[in-house]
Amino acid sequence: MMRLIARRRYVLWALWSTLLSIGLGCSANAQVSPNEVLDPALNELEKEYFSQLKTINQAVAKTHFPFPFYLSRFVGLDPAQQAQTDTRGLEFVRFRDRVVLKATGNYNAAYNSGQFTRNERAGRTFRDVFLPILQIETQNIPPDVNCDAIGFEISYHVREKEKSYNYEGKEILVVVLDRTDAFLMAQATSDEARQDILNRSMIYVNGEDYGLSLLDKDPLAIDKLARAKSKKPNATSTASSTSVERLTHSQSGLLAGSSPASPAAVTSEPHVDPPAKLDLSKARPAATQEDAERLQSQYKSALAALAKEGEAKFHFVNYDPPAFVVVSKQLALQMTLKNTQKFDPEKSSIYKRAAQTFDLFLALRMNEILSKTPDDDSLEVYDFSVVNALASTGKERSEAIEFVIPKAIARQFAASEITNQQLIDKSSVLVNGVRIALNLQLVE
Numbered sequence: 001m002m003r004l005i006a007r008r009r010y011v012l013w014a015l016w017s018t019l020l021s022i023g024l025g026c027s028a029n030a031q032v033s034p035n036e037v038l039d040p041a042l043n044e045l046e047k048e049y050f051s052q053l054k055t056i057n058q059a060v061a062k063t064h065f066p067f068p069f070y071l072s073r074f075v076g077l078d079p080a081q082q083a084q085t086d087t088r089g090l091e092f093v094r095f096r097d098r099v100v101l102k103a104t105g106n107y108n109a110a111y112n113s114g115q116f117t118r119n120e121r122a123g124r125t126f127r128d129v130f131l132p133i134l135q136i137e138t139q140n141i142p143p144d145v146n147c148d149a150i151g152f153e154i155s156y157h158v159r160e161k162e163k164s165y166n167y168e169g170k171e172i173l174v175v176v177l178d179r180t181d182a183f184l185m186a187q188a189t190s191d192e193a194r195q196d197i198l199n200r201s202m203i204y205v206n207g208e209d210y211g212l213s214l215l216d217k218d219p220l221a222i223d224k225l226a227r228a229k230s231k232k233p234n235a236t237s238t239a240s241s242t243s244v245e246r247l248t249h250s251q252s253g254l255l256a257g258s259s260p261a262s263p264a265a266v267t268s269e270p271h272v273d274p275p276a277k278l279d280l281s282k283a284r285p286a287a288t289q290e291d292a293e294r295l296q297s298q299y300k301s302a303l304a305a306l307a308k309e310g311e312a313k314f315h316f317v318n319y320d321p322p323a324f325v326v327v328s329k330q331l332a333l334q335m336t337l338k339n340t341q342k343f344d345p346e347k348s349s350i351y352k353r354a355a356q357t358f359d360l361f362l363a364l365r366m367n368e369i370l371s372k373t374p375d376d377d378s379l380e381v382y383d384f385s386v387v388n389a390l391a392s393t394g395k396e397r398s399e400a401i402e403f404v405i406p407k408a409i410a411r412q413f414a415a416s417e418i419t420n421q422q423l424i425d426k427s428s429v430l431v432n433g434v435r436i437a438l439n440l441q442l443v444e
Contacts, residue, residue: 037092045092045099045146052140053090059136060103066128066435067109075104075155075172096202098148100176101141103133110157110168115439119219122173122205122212125156128435130175131185135329138186139286143179150182151175151202175212176202187286189330189380190406191215191426286329291378295324295331299374306335306372314365315340317387322373325383327404332381333373337362342389350399350431351443357386357401358429359420359440367414382410404428 037043046053060071071089089104107129111121130152137150155172177185181197188194191214199220203210211220296303303322310316320336327334339361343353362384370382384403389396405413405427413423421440429438 039094041099042092042094048146049092049141056136056140057088057090059140060105060133063132063136064433065107065132067107069105069107069129069154071103071105073104075106075153092147095149095151095176099146100149100151101137101145101147102151102153103137104153105129105155107154107156110159112159112161114161115442116437117217118171118205119213120217121156121158121171122210123214124437125154125173126175126212126214129154130173132328134177134182134186135286138183143183145179147179149176149178151177172204172206174202174204187329190408287326287331287378287380289326291331292324292326295374295376295378299324299376302374306374309372310335310337310369314369320385324379327381327383330380331378332383332404333379334383334385335369335373336385336387337365338387339389342391344392345390346392349443351436351438353388353399354401354429354431354436354438355440355443357388358403358424362386362403363413363420366410370410370414380407381405382407399432400430402428402430402433404430 037046057071060069063069073088073091091102091104093100093102095102107125109125109128111124116124133152134150151174153172153174155170157168158171159168175198177197178201181201185194185197188197195214198212198214203212205212209222211222213220307316307321310322311318315337316322317336317338322333322335325332325334339357341356341361343356345353348356366384373382382403382405384405386401386403388399388401390399405423409418409423409426412418413420424438424440429436
């Protein structure tokens, strides 16, 4: 039986990808040629890592994001323009006297400004787009890649609603991570760990220095001195201290160069000592299928007992017993349950069904379920897939609501230390494989 976690596909993405492949042909996964790079040092880097950059570009094109995303050398493009533009969005550039491997692209999510604050929009884009791309990059380039930092420049849409009209604008989020921090970020397993790294990184929204917070609704106050320390290249920097920032094809991008329209790009920096080097060996390595199989074998009897009791008490399905799997490079324990409540899809939205599935079904059973599960130190995530029956005037069908919850957060919730919404905010919720934003009170 194919696992629910392996069925994360959706029709709109497939349709969009097909149309894009028709429009772009063989250029879709191309990469900037070293011959196009005039800077001698950057030219050498393009040559040295050319095959890796092509692999990353192709992997990003195949990645399923909540909404369509395309690498591009231009940011802020409308969807209709993206099929005709240059999709070679990976490149080595100079930024603030540092050599940065940057990824540039356009994300076709349209956030409602009345529902999501600027910080929430940036945070969700960071989780949904930046982190998956960073995972791909760190899988294909070595930790000692010959650059100072890894950066991202992503545009997305924002819907504004006024009394007399609706308006859809754009925001551009830029994040520049120290090279070591980038690999630590890819291996981080909690928002707390990710926040520590962001606090010492360079972040801009629409060209303005920004204190992105993954833990709160509002941004953090910017500690300019702490960020200045992380910006100054150390003695082993690959960038020349006298070099100028190179202006690339991006029309409005901050990371692309020192455009006069980007005040943050020309701000002078105080001379301070660089931060101490982090020990990358202390970061938890990405989980592998072999790790999942090891735990599956180690806890075989415990999982069998959990499956048996789960069918009797918690409505576990008999065709998909609890198992250890790998979710986003993290070890997860996946459990599939069947909701006792039926829904009429014509009288409820996916958001309301997801909220009621959690509040009225899963949340009531989570504490007792977790008390029965193996608690191995290497386990990082619980993946609860709840199958909902949809009954209307037509043929009965079903949908899968998936709650991917960090282990520590699930344990906090079971101990009544956090609320339902706090758990949801730090988790991922997917409906038939498509990730959604969920405000429990808003949809009731």
